[in-house]
Amino acid sequence: MSEGNTSARRLPSASTMALIAAGVVLAASAGVALLRSDDADNTVASPHGAVKSDQPVGTLEDSIAKVAERLKRDPDNAADWRMLGWSYFETGDLGAAAGAYRRAAEVEPNNAENWSSLGEAIQRNSTKVEPEAASAFGRALKIDPKDPRARYFTAVQKDLNGDHKGAIDDWIAMLRDAPAGAVYEADVRRTINQVAEKEGIDVAGRMPAPSAGSVATAAIPGPTAEQLASASSIPPGEQDEMVKGMVSRLEARLKANPKDADGWIRLMRSRMVLNDPTAARAALASGLAAFQGDSATQGRLRQAAQELSVPGGGG
Structure with a gap:
């Protein structure tokens, strides 16, 4: 790959x-x-x-x-x-x-x-x-x-x-x-x-x-x-359109069903690939809020954010 x-x-x-x-x-x-x-x-x-x-x-x-x-x-x-x-x-x-x-x-x-x-x-x-x-x-x-x-x-x-x-x-x-x-x-x-x-x-x-x-x-x-x-x-323009549409749908699904740790990690990575670290940080914050009280899952999200170099991911 x-x-x-x-x-x-x-x-x-x-x-x-x-x-x-x-x-x-x-x-x-x-x-x-x-x-x-x-x-x-x-x-x-x-x-x-x-x-x-x-x-x-x-x-x-x-x-x-x-x-x-x-x-x-x-x-x-x-x-x-x-x-x-x-x-x-x-x-x-x-x-x-x-x-x-x-x-x-x-x-x-x-x-x-x-x-x-x-x-x-x-x-x-x-x-x-x-x-x-x-x-x-x-x-x-x-x-x-x-x-x-x-x-x-x-x-x-x-x-x-x-x-x-x-x-x-x-x-x-x-x-x-x-x-x-x-x-x-x-x-x-x-x-x-x-x-x-x-x-x-x-x-x-x-x-x-x-x-x-x-x-x-x-x-x-x-x-x-x-x-x-x-x-x-x-x-390339069509590729960009397809990706942006896919990422927008992923974000919409996560808003409807936020209890999806893998989804939040995918969204963070997507935003970083698309060179939008601010949106990636927002995805991390939303994921952490969705799993408030679940320290294990929050730890996993933070670890993933740190690996992806999401701003504030190590905090």
Whole structure:
């Protein structure tokens, strides 16, 4: 995920894509919260987004239109189909997202990301195993047995079918195979603990020791080389519009549901990437206020702010 090979001329695009690219990395605890609970307060903000259908989408809608227009001229551009799929996912239109990912998979059938993204779009809000999603995850894993999204949601499907132990075994295997500092590590651990507690399954001593990755870095991952290459087809102005819209929606979700420590960390990092330290400091203050009386969570927020160089973060 290094940006070292990116030319200086494109560095601004790369930094904004650090936010956009977060949308294609799974949010494990969000998936379980949506699939296993009727309590809206338990929903964790997902990098892909969990936007309600009546929530305004702002400039992202314009970006969708522009990507769709490009696809009329170049209908076999798999990168644009993936970007369109992510964009629809961000607005909460999972059906349209699935359609875009289907087309990406048709154009580029040997890309595991196309299949696992399709599977997630289909499975995300369903409380039963969706056969097309299962098939898509199977295709992804045949291409790349380590695809984290496909592995995670295949385990979710086991959980939905009542095989809670099998799901936990699969998630633990994901942790054992995860590279140091994997962006999904903390969420998978949280998922395992949630399911284990609910189902009365003992996982003591079974998970590998946590890696030494930073809390702040894990909050919003950087882009992969392929994601940066895909983003290069989008004019910088459109990238900026997409990012600003995404960050505004994250801030709106946090105002509606402030009990989301990961969300406040993502917002702080987003503001710092966008070179707005004043807004980052305001996000820290709001996050601390949301968890008044919870010293552990406040300590985590302060630690993340310090790592991100948020003004006043060390206080």
